[in-house]
Amino acid sequence: YEWTASFVNINTNHNRELMEKCPELKGYAKLVEYIRENIAQGMEKEESVDAAVGRCIEEGYLVDYLRQHIGEARGMLLSGFNQEIYEKGLREEGWEDGIRKGRQEGREDGIKEGIKKGVEQGKAEEKEHAIMNMLDLGLSKEMIAEKYPMELIEKVLKSCDCK
Template sequence: MEKENREHKDSVFVDLFYQDETAKKNLLSLYNALHDTNYEDETIIRKVKIDDVLYKNFKNDISCEVNGQVLVFGEHMSTINRNMPLRCLMYVGRAYEQLVDSKARYRTTLVKIPTPEFYVFYNGEKEQPLERVLSLSDAFMNPAGENSVELKVKVININSDKAHEILGKCGILKEYSQFISTVRKYSYEESAIKKAIKECIEKGILADYLKRKGSEVENMLIAEYSYEEDIQVKQEEARQEGIWQGRREGRREGRREGRQEGITLSADIFQMVKKQPDLTNKQIAKNLGCSVEDVESTRKMFGI
């Protein structure tokens, strides 16, 4: 069973806020920033380990209990998954199994439980609002009644250029955001991650952490970006499957939407090739969230 858990790959975010020797300090800083508190005692942090709910084989989420609250944090670099409230509902159920004594659940007296809070930190390249809230009730087939459950997930854009106020309150989150931004700056160069780590150390961005764990961070980022590319491929496959399904069923609307989406994508590819002719097909596909085949067919179509 332990061997199975080792198959999960951790992101830098998880390592920094859950696994590293400074993780409790970093978590407390994040908690204080979200709640405008000034706690200094790291012992109030209790880590809660949950596997295999938000992400299958890649660990990009953490949870902890602090001061009568159970907090679930996830990080997204790809398109925001609107099913996060459902997945968080399943996640917090497993967390309560750990936090609430099994015998206490059957008492007739009220059992107090930590108040749940859910956050997703968006750190991707696509345009997203500074904040948004995803609600479980948005997925309900029928309108929510008095006895329906509700769960809300706050999505916070932590890209450094967006300057969300939480980055000013939590120094470690700000430095993490700056680090990811630096990695992206070098993304089309050889040894990109090594160059980003070197620059961040020189500028004092996560310097101590990167000095201690530079090679580990490099391996985590390679795994992370491979995972994100895999997610994008699956999204593209789902998009294409939806288009072809519409065609097979003879839905005129499905055909129109599929054709329009194809036209828009081709135009985007054409513009990027013209503006940045040195980019490879793979780089263009990654930037636009499409397949390499889409880029190749557009180049052939326009002779570029």
């Protein structure tokens, strides 16, 4: 048998569809989010866990579980929550956000560059069209060269097989 595992980011603002389908998972993610917020605001680990548990109960997350297993949950959170892991998670979230922003900026820059090149190409085609019209009117290369570069005139002459 071959086993594969998928990792799913359950931090806030990730995998929202999954979170909506599984309220317990959403509640756990909220609990962890609140603990992180409390620690970031300078609370000690125990105080931040207690405050986060209270907030989750007030907001309706994991109410039954937390009320029935408060001691067990508190112990697990206190022993399992690690500042190093928390900071690593923050870095990973920041990295993901940076990648997302970079891709968005890249798309925007690509669109701008595409528009710029399209305008330039349109102007070049417009010049070539004007040269063709002048040639059709019987103007000489020298007369046309007063307005347009000779290289462009030669290019137009080659492309239309004119002399």
